[in-house]
Amino acid sequence: MSRFTGSGIACRRGHRVVFSGLDFTVETGGALVLVGPNGSGKSSLLRLMAGLLAPFAGKLAWDGLPVADDPGAHRARIAYLGHLDAIKPMLSVRESIGFWADLRDRAAWVQPAMDVLGLADLADLPARFLSAGQRRRLALARVIAMAPPLWLLDEPTVGLDTRSIAALETALAAHRRTGGIVVAATHAPILLPDAGRLDLAEFALPQSALAEAL
Amino acid sequence: MKTALRLFRHDLGLQLRQGSDLVAPIAFFVLATIFVPLAVGPEPNLLAKLAPGIIWVTALLATLLALDRLFQRDFEDGSLDLLALSPMPLELAVLAKVTAHWATTGLPLIIVAPLLGLMMRLDAGSYAALEISLLLGTPTLSLIGAVGAAVTLGARRGGALLAILVLPLYVPVLIFATSAVGAVAEGLPARPHLLLLASMLVLGIVLAPVVAAAAIRSALE
Numbered sequence: 029m030s031r032f033t034g035s036g037i038a039c040r041r042g043h044r045v046v047f048s049g050l051d052f053t054v055e056t057g058g059a060l061v062l063v064g065p066n067g068s069g070k071s072s073l074l075r076l077m078a079g080l081l082a083p084f085a086g087k088l089a090w091d092g093l094p095v096a097d098d099p100g101a102h103r104a105r106i107a108y109l110g111h112l113d114a115i116k117p118m119l120s121v122r123e124s125i126g127f128w129a130d131l132r133d134r135a136a137w138v139q140p141a142m143d144v145l146g147l148a149d150l151a152d153l154p155a156r157f158l159s160a161g162q163r164r165r166l167a168l169a170r171v172i173a174m175a176p177p178l179w180l181l182d183e184p185t186v187g188l189d190t191r192s193i194a195a196l197e198t199a200l201a202a203h204r205r206t207g208g209i210v211v212a213a214t215h216a217p218i219l220l221p222d223a224g225r226l227d228l229a230e231f232a233l234p235q236s237a238l239a240e241a242l
Numbered sequence: 243m244k245t246a247l248r249l250f251r252h253d254l255g256l257q258l259r260q261g262s263d264l265v266a267p268i269a270f271f272v273l274a275t276i277f278v279p280l281a282v283g284p285e286p287n288l289l290a291k292l293a294p295g296i297i298w299v300t301a302l303l304a305t306l307l308a309l310d311r312l313f314q315r316d317f318e319d320g321s322l323d324l325l326a327l328s329p330m331p332l333e334l335a336v337l338a339k340v341t342a343h344w345a346t347t348g349l350p351l352i353i354v355a356p357l358l359g360l361m362m363r364l365d366a367g368s369y370a371a372l373e374i375s376l377l378l379g380t381p382t383l384s385l386i387g388a389v390g391a392a393v394t395l396g397a398r399r400g401g402a403l404l405a406i407l408v409l410p411l412y413v414p415v416l417i418f419a420t421s422a423v424g425a426v427a428e429g430l431p432a433r434p435h436l437l438l439l440a441s442m443l444v445l446g447i448v449l450a451p452v453v454a455a456a457a458i459r460s461a462l463e
Contacts, residue, residue, distance in 0.1 A: 104329045112320025118259045127252050131328050
């Protein structure tokens with residue numbers, strides 16, 4: 029039973045405090061959907077959870093232990109899907125997934141991951157020929173192949189057709205059934221049963237309060 | 243360590259497939275050096291005197307030419323995010339990337355340098371010193387360059403900024419490398435200069451990945 033928590037998290041980008049006083053808890057098998065208007069800090073919160081961004085205030089913890097104490101262990105338990113798909117045009121689909129799976133000693137999971145998202149027929153195609161939706165599927169297949177406990181997904185459904193969204197929902201459900209945790213920022217309705225909802229607009233700092241604080 | 247080796251092979255493969263990446267620095271190195279006898283005339287003694295300096299300056303500029311692709315593409319396509327989140331320490335990842343980069347930029351320069359030496363009428367006894375100085379010096383240039391490339395990540399017109407940042411740091415390498423090659427022609431030992439170059443390389447291997455990794459982390463914030 030694992031537990032990923034954040035308490036009193038604040039995030040500053042440039043001179044602007046994007047959100048503050050944010051708390052969340054997700055447990056094994058759980059999911060958290062981040063919602064909020066553009067610029068409310070969904071992507072920043074995901075980068076913060078991944079450890080790419082240091083919180084301006086507050087603490088992230090895994091099973092009660094601060095994440096900042098052992099960044100290496102935290103990196104080993106997350107898969108992060110950002111806006112960018114991290115695809116090299118000259119590598120094939122299989123190689124694009126394989127390299128990253130290989131770094132985590134999970135080479136055997138490349139083929140099943142491609143099967144899940146319907147990429148098996150494209151396996152040997154250089155990635156420069158992929159469409160936007162196919163590129164997104166490749167990036168998602170990479171997450172599935174790496175399969176660490178915590179998935180951090182930033183707008184996972186961008187460019188996906190309905191069939192791929194259904195495949196993704198199945199994969200997310202399977203991941204949660206086997207004890208995984210999903211945190212996703214999304215505008216599109218995506219089927220995540222019993223998922224917690226975190227509306228970032230609630231944690232936005234009113235600009236008047238900010239002016240006073242300064 | 244195993245993962246660092248995988249990253250090295252991956253990067254090497256990527257750069258070998260991207261043929262233009264491989265050819266551009268060598269082409270620059272060869273062409274720029276060929277221009278010197280064309281410009282100053284074929285007088286053997288003059289060319290021999292100029293040879294160490296010209297070969298080293300053009301080699302240095304050739305490595306500079308290839309630097310911006312070290313992290314920039316990975317930064318733009320999101321690969322650097324994933325690399326920073328992979329279980330291996332980012333410092334080790336930087337070292338693996340720099341090594342792969344050097345293998346496709348510095349190493350080819352070392353291989354063609356004797357040919358250019360021949361053309362520049364380099365003193366017959368100086369070839370060994372030239373090759374050893376390049377072997378010790380070009381990895382140091384790549385390591386220093388990695389720091390510059392990491393610091394300028396995300397900057398607009400980063401290429402120009404990179405050159406301004408990195409070139410002053412290249413000065414010690416240039417001085418000791420050319421002194422090593424020049425010393426042989428004057429009947430002096432090249433060894434002390436080469437030892438200094440080696441110590442710079444050791445220092446670079448230890449320090450550069452740490453600094454570059456810190457710069458990359460801040461660029462990803």
